[in-house]
């Protein structure tokens with residue numbers, strides 16, 4: 296029978312529930328178990344696809360084209376679980392389904408209520424993932440913080456789960472903050488007591504506490520937390536601040552978290568360790584041989600979460616090359632004012648990530664020109680690739696007005712434009728070109744040298760495309776199109792021949808990169824940056 300773990304968070308948000316859930320997944324996999332991971336997001340949007348990055352951070356795209364929460368990125372990076380549409384559930388989706396059923400007459404005669412109709416729908420979705428994934432353990436992360444009005448139906452569904460499935464088939468993990476108060480010189484357990492108190496009012500007694508802390512927790516503090524929160528002392532796990540998030544599974548395992556979980560579920564499994572993870576990921580992050588500085592030129596730079604997968608994939612590229620990647624976050628609008636030389640002269644590689652809308656475009660284009668002219672390794676992703684094409688058209692092919700119809704509908708040279716199928720679309724939600732599509736790689740270019748394959752599948756999230764009417768004009772001046780969608784003949788990868796490493800991709804390779812298996816393009820980008828000398 297499938298077992299279920301529910302992870303909740305208390306005291307404050309941003310404690311790292313996603314990383315904690317993913318790390319639990321990793322340590323269970325290290326015991327030979329198959330895991331599935333799922334995130335509940337209590338907001339009313341059907342998915343985060345229509346949200347501004349300032350509201351939500353990065354939108355993570357799955358292989359099957361779902362626009363999801365960035366925590367799913369951690370699940371994919373830390374574990375080998377397959378992530379799809381089934382793995383992210385929002386209040387919007389639940390109500391959408393229940394109201395559709397009601398209109399169809401499925402509940403005829405009944406009053407539709409949060410309990411049982413909404414909670415049943417939530418539980419069904421969790422069980423559906425359990426069945427579809429054939430996982431031994433399904434880990435469900437409940438977004439938000441205990442005490443939020445919005446997350447109540449999800450917590451209630453989690454509470455009912457133990458009734459439905461049996462005590463030993465369900466486990467509750469609560470992530471909490473144990474702050475150190477400098478002026479008092481003391482660690483405080485009260486916020487944790489309150490948070491667990493709130494959870495117990497809802498009917499959930501946590502079995503395990505993961506305590507985020509900047510200082511070590513003494514046995515005395517653990518025993519106090521254990522007594523006041525009614526959690527066994529060995530299950531009060533210290534989650535101290537670490538240098539790299541990839542250390543978290545090791546820290547949990549060292550405290551026997553896997554043992555506690557398996558004992559609760561009554562699962563006997565082989566004893567294994569995380570040797571490979573330690574050797575191939577953690578040791579490399581903590582003791583790199585080289586260092587390289589890379590600029591990311593974007594417009595949501597001040598926001599930690601907006602380019603999460605890009606930052607992680609850059610680090611993975613570093614791991615693959617035994618190097619620490621220092622990321623210089625450059626605001627594209629600032630670059631418009633201050634100039635590329637001032638902000639980019641010290642970096643060994645320049646990456647322009649994806650994005651939407653006009654703001655910051657000219658700054659990105661200037662950064663790309665600087666990379667092209669000074670032969671600095673360049674990696675353009677989605678909008679970054681589109682900007683590279685525009686820059687090349689303007690400054691090499693003399694098409695001064697070159698642009699994308701996204702920013703300039705009346706441009707005389709629409710280098711980037713909408714496909715006919717996109718022109719008919721009026722709804723914004725889930726209507727972009729989304730998810731994995733095939734891409735044929737031409738031999739001889741940077742992309743082929745990285746992938747060493749002629750067919751790859753990469754994830755997309757965009758509306759606009761390279762306009763093939765300009766292909767010849769650009770290619771005669773030195774641009775090569777080295778990746779093409781075979782069915783539709785869409786340009787997916789562009790490169791410059793006369794350059795140490797200049798690659799633009801219409802897709803998002805960052806979503807498929809893992810710490811122990813860097814995406815080939817990120818690996819090669821960092822390799823070329825390490826070789827770059829000026």
Ligand code: GLN
Nearest residue numbers: 649650677678757758759
């Ligand atoms: N705004 C561009 C488009 O829709 C690029 C999107 C992106 O970078 N993800 O095509």
